[in-house]
Amino acid sequence: MKNTSVYKALFCCIAGCVFFMPIFAQERGKVEVIKDPRIDTLIAKRFSFKDNAAASAPFSxxxxxxxxxxxxxxxxxxxxxxxxxxxxxxxxxxxxxxxxxxxxxxxxxxxxxxxxxxxxxxxxxxxxxxxxxxxxxxxxxxxxxx
Known part of the structure; x- marks a missing residue:
């Protein structure tokens, strides 16, 4: 009989973890991105070069x-x-x-x-x-x- 009560207790622990774990995992977190401000400048320059190149590129x-x-x-x-x-x-x-x-x-x-x-x-x-x-x-x- 002791074996069945151990199994029941083990089953309850596993079932509790499976059913109640998603509640804790669903919390929203906060992500902070730290980047060099020059990255935004480079991205802006890239798009301006692409626009200028498309406007001035000769077609064939x-x-x-x-x-x-x-x-x-x-x-x-x-x-x-x-x-x-x-x-x-x-x-x-x-x-x-x-x-x-x-x-x-x-x-x-x-x-x-x-x-x-x-x-x-x-x-x-x-x-x-x-x-x-x-x-x-x-x-x-x-x-x-x-």
Missing amino acids: SNGYRVQLYSGSDRKAAYSAQAKFQEKYPEIHTYITYIQPNFKVRAGNFRTRLGAEKMTQQLKGLFFGLFIIPEKIDPTKADQSND
Whole structure:
């Protein structure tokens, strides 16, 4: 009989803890956050940079460029760029390097017709000209040949 009374007492203790514990655990506490005030300043600057960058970031659109040079010689690529810039200083040029080749491309043409006109003008100066469909910056689009 002693065993059953021990079990009953143990059961009552466990049951009491299970049923009455949530009452004590439901108390609301107070959390105090201590932080450096410069964190708020940094967060505010981050949002202002993001807003300014979105407003001033140029968008891109589909267009065309004329490829003047493609090869592994770096000096020849820069020479082709300089040769083009000497004759057409108002038109933007772009050099890209995709291993193992340098590529020199010119223009931000909105239409293929503008790029074809430029290709016709450059036939005597450069060999192996190609018209490349590419993302361009429309704010720098070449108006004279479109």
